Amino acid sequence: MLRLLVLVALVCVVCRWALGKWPWDYLRGRGPSAREEALFRARKLLGVGVGAGREDVIAAHRRLVALVHPDRGGTTAAMQEANAARDLLLADLPPTQSEARGEELDPPSSD
Numbered sequence: 001m002l003r004l005l006v007l008v009a010l011v012c013v014v015c016r017w018a019l020g021k022w023p024w025d026y027l028r029g030r031g032p033s034a035r036e037e038a039l040f041r042a043r044k045l046l047g048v049g050v051g052a053g054r055e056d057v058i059a060a061h062r063r064l065v066a067l068v069h070p071d072r073g074g075t076t077a078a079m080q081e082a083n084a085a086r087d088l089l090l091a092d093l094p095p096t097q098s099e100a101r102g103e104e105l106d107p108p109s110s111d
Contacts, residue, residue: 039092042085054093061086 015023043049046060064082068074 038088042088045081045085046089048089052089054090054096057086057089057093 012023015021043052046057046064048056048060052060061082065079066072068078068082070076070079
C-alpha cells in the first residue's frame with residue numbers, strides 16, 4: 001500500500017514537472033484562463049520566459065519593434081501587437097519596492 005502511495009505521488013510530481021499542471025487540473029476539465037493565454041502569447045511574441053523582469057521585457061520589445069516598425073517595412077498592426085504584448089507583460093509584473101511605497105522612479109533634479 002505504501003508503494004502505491006509513493007508511486008502515485010511520484011507520478012503527480014513528474015506530471016507537474018513535465019506538463020506544468022497537476023494531474024487533478026486535467027480532471028477539472030477547464031483550460032487556462034483568457035488572461036493566462038494572453039500572457040503566454042505575449043511572452044511567445046516577445047521571446048521572453050515566465051521569469052522575465054522589466055528590463056528583459058523592454059529589451060525584447062525594442063528588438064521586435066526594430067523588425068516590425070512601419071518605417072522599416074513592417075505594419076501598424078504588428079506594432080500595435082508588440083506594444084500590447086509589452087504593456088500586458090509589464091502590467092503583470094509585481095510592483096517594485098519603490099512603486100509599492102509610492103515613490104517616483106526618477107526624482108526630479110534640483111538644478
